[in-house]
Amino acid sequence: MELSAIQSKIHEIRGCRVMLDFDLAEMYGVETKNLNLSVKRNARRFPFDFMFQLTEEEWHSLRLQIETSKRGGRRYMPYAFTEQGVAMLSGLLNSNIAIEININIMRAFVAVRRFIMSPPVNEVKQLQDEVKELKGYIEEVFADYNDMNEDTRLQLDLINEALAELQMKNRQVNRTRNPVGYVRPEE
Template identity: 30%
Template structure:
């Protein structure tokens, strides 16, 4: 049985519906999965219950009431979200559904989801590379960063750093904490006490 292109969600549509909540991996709701696979949320939940061996704990989770409230407020209206239990499917869970949902579009949808996930991972890698390049560029643009980086790598302490530069103590300390927060140095110069919000 052929599947019309109009029945298959686009890669962009799949990506746009991916959600993030504090403490949760990126996911789609059971409503999204039902929409993608051309079935109902009830059917999606039913297949999850019937096939526990295909859906380990890292493939899905049930949203708490406070998480559903966030979705209602920021992502969807109450008619779509706040009725009964709602399931979140991780990337792996979204793919696993294609093996248990016997809909005419299941195979084609799973291919689209794979393409969407690959594109999302590639975009994340690209963004990370850009961020690292920007941080490296910032170091070369700020001489104070170069001083701190070199002295930390050489094992010199903060007092030696201060004596050898023309920067004030507060300015050196502020720059060192900025670098630590951005991951530009693995630790503060020796003799500089970690602050409350510094990385351990």
């Protein structure tokens, strides 16, 4: 099984990276109920920090993320196995396929841990450069906007002055005009 396929089955629950019982059963080629039965028979090997059962809220939230259907359903909430729990499973399922799958799962957990722990220096630098570039662009746009506002304000002031002058001339013209129509001669 490919490393990326295994990594896609690693989930973050309660601050731990875990794999669910049905994903592990599928990889190992056994039924989920048989895997869980083997775990129950060897319960002392699986303390709480190796394996825990999901709550209904956790399962509902996770089911939305991994897009599983309710069809068929489960009687019990799934079990989540931490990296140590998966390693302990390899001792229970003693077949060549189980050993090979377990090695790949351990590699996937290590790859996820490395990815999370190693700071992506190049990506951070690239993001910083992009942020600086965007900041410069935004400042430039605001400067142009402010210049445009100043130009627009000056033009509006000129238009208002011209309108005021036209109104004054219009008032003066209206005062000096003779009335229109028949005017009676004064007697």
